[in-house]
């Protein structure tokens with residue numbers, strides 16, 4: 385088996401804007417979207433120690449769950465191909481043919497796909513369902529939907545290992561595993577700003593605290609670490625995977641100006657939010673701000689297919 389470290393150290397890219405000069409702040413982007421050739425972004429970080437653990441336990445098969453456009457499903461399939469695991473993806477909902485670009489790539493990467501109806505999908509974490517899966521698929525290493533577990537959070541701690549000097553670190557949130565890892569590793573050096581990609585994401589503070597607690601195993605430390613974390617729920621653009629014309633214009637302009645693509649599910653919303661906060665004077669003068677680009681570019685095609693639009697021309 386190949387070594388499981390990211391092939392490429394994620395570069396830091398400074399962004400220049402008249403707005404930043406005017407407000408006296410600096411903005412850098414941590415290009416985690418470039419951290420690996422085939423499995424990119426935070427999903428690689430989340431898989432890293434899971435793959436090592438599966439390998440250590442002698443598991444040859446990885447089974448996981450996700451929606452039909454999931455970055456996590458795509459990452460597990462790519463990792464299976466890259467590192468020699470058989471992969472099984474249990475996809476929420478009905479099969480729809482032809483396969484969308486995400487699932488087509490998963491099949492190309494050797495993933496076995498099965499579909500589970502939405503009612504069953506909701507009970508996927510119960511012991512009964514796990515027993516059923518073990519009967520049906522035999523021995524496997526289970527990774528939850530979205531990839532967040534103890535090992536994933538440990539992997540995400542490494543994202544900001546070398547970047548703790550910023551005043552603010554900004555990151556998009558789905559399950560909160562990524563931002564939990566960042567908050568732990570940052571050890572209260574910065575303010576960690578998490579932007580919910582979901583509507584009604586107020587519950588995430590509790591989830592993130594629970595994620596942190598799963599690693600620290602110390603309530604007082606968890607509480608201390610959480611004082612550096614701030615949840616922002618203002619930039620969900622209508623809900624998960626939803627978007628507005630404004631958001632599209634923002635990500636397109638950003639790409640034209642700076643040559644960096646944001647996905648519209650997670651990073652585009654975070655970056656849009658950061659720009660709005662900058663305009664409103666949220667960040668004190670002389671603040672240094674780091675945006676963690678968590679990847680997700682594979683999902684752009686899926687959004688385009690589903691909505692019959694083109695986000696980027698190339």
Ligand SMILES: *Cc1c(COP(=O)(O)O)cnc(C)c1O
Pocket residue numbers: 425426427455456530532556557558559560561562563647650651678679680681
């Ligand atoms: C999954 C994902 C997230 C959310 O990560 P969580 O750890 O679930 O909060 C953010 N950005 C991208 C690109 C993702 O694929």
